[in-house]
Amino acid sequence: MARFIIIRSLQAFIALIGIIVIVFFLVRISGNPILFMISPLSSESEILLLQQQLGLDKSYAHQFWIYISNLAQGDLGESFIKRIPVSEMIGDALPNTLKLGIPTYIIGNLLGVALGVLAATRRDTIFDNGVKFLAVLGQALPGFWVAIMAVLVFSVHWQIFPAAGMGGIDHYVLPVVTMLFFMLPGMMRLVRSTMLEVLDSEYVKLARIKGLSESVVIWKHALRNAIISPLTIAAMMLGALIGGAVITENIFNWPGMGKLAVEATIGRDFPVVQAITIIVAVMVLGAMILVDIAYAFVDPRIRYQRT
Amino acid sequence: MATIIGIKTKREFRGLTRWGRIFRNLGMILPVIVFVVLIFTAIFADLGWIGLPDVGLAPYPYDETSLPDRRMPPAWVEGGSTKHLLGTDTLGRDILSRAIYGARVSLSVSLLAIAITASVGTVLGIISGYAGGRTDAFIMRITDIAMSFPPLLLAILIAVSLGPGFFTVIFALSVLGWAGYARIIRGETLRLRNSDFVAQAQIIGTPSWRIMLRHIFPNILNVLLIGITLAVGAMILAEAMMSYLGIGIPPPMPSWGSMVADGRNDLDRAWWISTFPGILIGLVVLSGNFLGDWIRDKTDPRLRQL
Numbered sequence: 001m002a003r004f005i006i007i008r009s010l011q012a013f014i015a016l017i018g019i020i021v022i023v024f025f026l027v028r029i030s031g032n033p034i035l036f037m038i039s040p041l042s043s044e045s046e047i048l049l050l051q052q053q054l055g056l057d058k059s060y061a062h063q064f065w066i067y068i069s070n071l072a073q074g075d076l077g078e079s080f081i082k083r084i085p086v087s088e089m090i091g092d093a094l095p096n097t098l099k100l101g102i103p104t105y106i107i108g109n110l111l112g113v114a115l116g117v118l119a120a121t122r123r124d125t126i127f128d129n130g131v132k133f134l135a136v137l138g139q140a141l142p143g144f145w146v147a148i149m150a151v152l153v154f155s156v157h158w159q160i161f162p163a164a165g166m167g168g169i170d171h172y173v174l175p176v177v178t179m180l181f182f183m184l185p186g187m188m189r190l191v192r193s194t195m196l197e198v199l200d201s202e203y204v205k206l207a208r209i210k211g212l213s214e215s216v217v218i219w220k221h222a223l224r225n226a227i228i229s230p231l232t233i234a235a236m237m238l239g240a241l242i243g244g245a246v247i248t249e250n251i252f253n254w255p256g257m258g259k260l261a262v263e264a265t266i267g268r269d270f271p272v273v274q275a276i277t278i279i280v281a282v283m284v285l286g287a288m289i290l291v292d293i294a295y296a297f298v299d300p301r302i303r304y305q306r307t
Numbered sequence: 308m309a310t311i312i313g314i315k316t317k318r319e320f321r322g323l324t325r326w327g328r329i330f331r332n333l334g335m336i337l338p339v340i341v342f343v344v345l346i347f348t349a350i351f352a353d354l355g356w357i358g359l360p361d362v363g364l365a366p367y368p369y370d371e372t373s374l375p376d377r378r379m380p381p382a383w384v385e386g387g388s389t390k391h392l393l394g395t396d397t398l399g400r401d402i403l404s405r406a407i408y409g410a411r412v413s414l415s416v417s418l419l420a421i422a423i424t425a426s427v428g429t430v431l432g433i434i435s436g437y438a439g440g441r442t443d444a445f446i447m448r449i450t451d452i453a454m455s456f457p458p459l460l461l462a463i464l465i466a467v468s469l470g471p472g473f474f475t476v477i478f479a480l481s482v483l484g485w486a487g488y489a490r491i492i493r494g495e496t497l498r499l500r501n502s503d504f505v506a507q508a509q510i511i512g513t514p515s516w517r518i519m520l521r522h523i524f525p526n527i528l529n530v531l532l533i534g535i536t537l538a539v540g541a542m543i544l545a546e547a548m549m550s551y552l553g554i555g556i557p558p559p560m561p562s563w564g565s566m567v568a569d570g571r572n573d574l575d576r577a578w579w580i581s582t583f584p585g586i587l588i589g590l591v592v593l594s595g596n597f598l599g600d601w602i603r604d605k606t607d608p609r610l611r612q613l
Contacts, residue, residue, distance in 0.1 A: 015451040022452070026461075030468030140593035142544050144551050145567050145585030148574065156575045239457075246459045247548060251571075262552065265463045277460055284455040 001296065008292050012285040016278070020071070023277045024064055032056075033080050033268035054080055067274075077271035079264075086275045089260065094279075096166065097245055097256035103172065104179040105241065112184055113227075116191025120199060121218055131188055138185030143244060147178040147251045164253040175252045182244030183237040194226040201225075238287045242280055334601035338594035345591065349410040366392075366401060369408040370559040373399035378577040394579040396569055402583055405561040409584060412562040413591075416473070417542035420480035425535050427481075428488020433519050433527070435489065436496025446489065453486035459548065466554035476555050480545055488534055495527045529606040536602055539595030547588050563588050 034050055051057040055066060070077060076086040119131035154174060155163035161173050198204060199222055207217045246258035253259070257276060264272035329336070353363030377399035380387040387394060393402040435446040462479040469475040499505060500523070508518050547564030549555040556562050563584040570580025 011448060011451065014448055015455060018448070018452040019456060022456075023464075026464055026468070030464055136593065136596065137589075139596060140540060141589040142547050142551075142564070142567070142585060142592075144548060144564075145581065145588065148567065148571055148581050149585070152574045152578055152581075239454075242457055243459050243548075246457075247551075250552065261457075261460055262463060265460065265467060268467070273460070273464070277457060280457045280460070281455045284457075285451070288451075288455070 004296055005289075005293055008289050012289050016281055016285060019281045020068070020274075020278060021064075023274050024067060025060070027268070027270045027273050028060060028063075030265075031268050033270060036268055037080070071278075076275040079272050080269045081267055082269075086271045089272060090257070090275060090279065093255060093257045093260045096254060097249070097258065100172070100175050100179060100248065100254065100256065101241055101245060104176050104183065104244075105237070107176070108180055108183045108187060108237065111180075112187030113191050113223075116188045117195050117218065117223060117226075119188070120192045120195035123196065128192075131192065135185040135188045135192075138181055139189075141181070143178055143181045144247045144251060146181050147174065147248065150174050150177065151251075164251075166254060175248050175254060178248045178251070179241065179244045182240045182247075186240070187237065191226065195222060198222045198226040239284055242284070332601070334597045334604075338598040338601075341590060341594040342598075345410050345414060348407050349414050352404075352407045352411055365404040365407040367404040369400065369405050369561050371400060371404075375399070378573065378580075380577070381579050384579075393583050394577070396566075396580045397573055397577070400559075402566070402580065405566060406563070406584055406587060409561040409563045409566055410587070412473075412556050412560060413543055413546055413564070413588075416476050416480070416546050416556070416562075417539060420477050420484065420542050420546075421535055421538050423477070423481040424484035424538070425488055425531065428485035429492050429524075429527075429531060431485065432489040432492025433496050433523055436493040437500055437515065437519050437523065439500075443493075447493070450486045450489050453483045454490075456483055458483050458545070459552075462545075462549055463552065463554055466549070471554055471557045473556060476546060476549060479549065479554075480542060484538070484542075487538075488531070491530060491534060492527055495530050496523055499523050499526055529602070533599055533603045533606070536595055536599035539599075540592035543588060543591050543595070 033054070034047060034056065037050060038047055048057070055063060058066070067077065076090070078085055079089055082089065115131050119128040122128050151163045151174065154161045161170050163174075165171060199218075203225075204217060204222050207221045212221070242258075245256060246261060248254065249256045249258035250262055257279075260272065261276045263269075264276065348364050351363055352365045353368075355363075373395070376391065376395050377397060379391050379395040379399070381394040381402075382389050382392045384394075391401050391403070393406065395401055396405070431446050431450075435443045435450075461483060465479040465482065466475055469478070505518060505522055508522050513522075543563075546555065546562065547567070550562040550564030551568045553565075553568065555565055558565065566584035567581045567588075570577060570582075573580055
C-alpha cells in the first residue's frame with residue numbers, strides 16, 4: 001500500500017512539473033505584458049527599466065531558473081500589474097471561491113447521492129423519471145445561460161435575490177445554484193446507475209432473503225458498494241466545479257479565483273496566471289491520488305493489481 | 308422492483324407493438340431530426356458558397372443592423388412584428404437569422420474539434436494500451452497533465468496568444484480534449500490485448516500496426532462512437548462558454564454562446580436576446596446526449612448508465 005501511494009504521488013509530481021513548465025512558456029508566448037503597461041510616449045529607457053523591474057530582460061531559460069528556484073521556496077512572485085505578492089492576491093481570492101465551492105460541493109454530493117439512491121430504488125416511478133429528467137436537462141443546458149435566466153427571473157423580475165456581488169446569505173443563493181448545475185446532474189446519473197447495478201447483485205438478493213429491512217439493505221449493503229464510482233466522480237467534479245467557478249464568478253461579479261484568473265490572463269499578468277494554474281493542478285492531481293488511494297482501500301483487488 | 312431473485316416480471320416479457328417500438332427509439336429518431344434540420348439550415352443559411360449570397364434560409368444577413376427596430380420583441384409578444392419572428396438584438400439585428408448563422412459556427416467548430424480530439428485520442432490510446440511498458444507510462448503521464456490542466460484557463464491563454472478566430476477556438480478546444488478518449492480507448496485496448504484473437508494474430512506473425520488497425524480498432528469502434536456522440540454536447544457547451552467569455556469567434560459573426568453574452572446587459576428590457584440561443588444550445592446538447600445514450604444501450608449494455 002505504501003509503495004502504491006509513493007508511486008502514485010511520484011507520477012503526480014512529474015505531471016505537476018510538466019504543467020509548471022508548459023504554463024511558464026505558454027504565458028510568455030501569449031504576448032508581451034510590457035505593451036499593456038506603457039503609453040506610446042514612453043521612452044526607450046523607461047521600457048528597459050520596466051523590463052528590468054519585472055525580470056523580463058533576461059533570457060527565457062534564466063527567467064525560468066529564477067522562477068523555479070523561488071517556487072521551490074514557496075515564493076509565487078509578484079503581480080506585474082498590482083505589484084503586490086501573488087500569494088497576497090490569492091489569499092484574498094481563494095477564501096471567496098471556497099465560500100461558494102464548499103457549500104456547492106457538500107450540497108452537490110449529499111443531494112446527488114440521496115436523489116440517485118432514491119431514484120434507483122423507485123425505478124420507473126414518477127420520482128425516478130423526475131430525477132432522470134432533471135439530470136438530462138441539467139447536463140444539456142449551458143450553466144452560464146441558466147445563471148442569466150436565474151438573474152432574469154429572480155433578480156430582475158421578482159427581485160428576491162441580488163444579481164451580483166458579495167454580501168449576506170441571499171448573495172449566495174444564485175451563484176451556488178449555478179455551480180450546482182455544473183456538478184449535480186452527473187453525480188445523480190452515476191449514483192443512480194451504479195445503485196441499480198448493485199441492487200441487482202447476488203449479495204443484495206441474499207440480504208433481502210435474510211429478511212433484513214429494506215432501509216438496511218439499501219443504505220448499508222447496497223450504497224457502500226455503489227459509492228465507489230461516485231468517489232471518482234466526486235474527484236472529477238472538482239474539475240467541473242473549477243470550470244463552473246470561472247463562469248459563475250464572472251457572471252455574478254464574485255471576487256474569487258475564477259474572476260482573478262480571467263482578468264490576469266487577459267492582462268498578461270504572468271505570475272498570477274502561473275500561480276493559479278499550479279494551484280488548480282495541485283488540487284486536481286491531489287484529488288486524483290486521493291481517489292486512487294480510496295479505491296485501493298475500498299477494493300483490495302486494485303491494491304494488488306496496480307502495484 | 309423489476310427482478311427480485313432472478314424472476315422476470317411479466318412486463319419484461321411483453322412484446323412491443325409498432326407504436327411501442329417507435330416510442331422506444333424516439334431517443335434516436337428525435338435527435339437525428341434535430342441534427343439533420345440544424346445541419347440543413349447551417350448549410351443553406353445562404354448560398355454564398357455557390358455564388359448566390361442573396362438566396363437562403365436566413366431572412367436577413369447576420370450583420371444587418373437596423374437601429375429603429377432595435378430590441379424588438381418576438382412576433383407573438385406585444386410590440387413584436389412578423390418581420391422579425393424572434394425579435395432583434397441591441398443593434399437591431401434579426402435574432403432568427405443570427406441563430407441560423409450561429410448554427411454554422413457552433414456546429415462546424417464542435418464537429419471539427421471532435422474529429423481532431425477523437426482521432427488523436429484513439430491513436431494514442433491504442434498505442435499506449437497495446438505497447439504497454441515505457442511507452443504506456445509516457446503517454447499516460449502526458450494524459451495526466453492534460454487532464455489536470457484547467458481547460459478554461461488554457462483556452463483563454465491560447466485565445467489571447469493566437470488572437471481570436473475560427474482555428475484558434477478549434478485548437479483551444481482540441482488541445483486537452485483528446486485525453487479523455489486516450490484514457491477510455493487505452494482501457495479497452497488493454498482488455499482486448501489479452502484476448503485470444505489478438506494472441507492468435509501475434510502467433511502467425513502479424514505486425515503490430517496491423518493488429519492495432521485491423522484487430523483492435525474495429526473492436527473499440529462502438530466505445531468510440533458513444534464517446535463521440537456524447538462529446539457533441541460537451542463541445543457545443545465549451546464553444547459557447549468561450550464565446551460567452553469573449554474569446555470565441557470574433558464579432559460580428561454570431562455563435563450561440565456570444566449571442567447569449569450579447570443579451571446579458573439587456574436582461575431587464577429584452578429577455579429574448581439571451582433566451583433563444585440558450586434554448587438552441589440546450590436542444591443540441593440534449594440531442595447529442597440522447598443519441599449517445601441510445602447507441603450505448605443498443606450496442607453495449609455493459610456501459611449502460613441511465
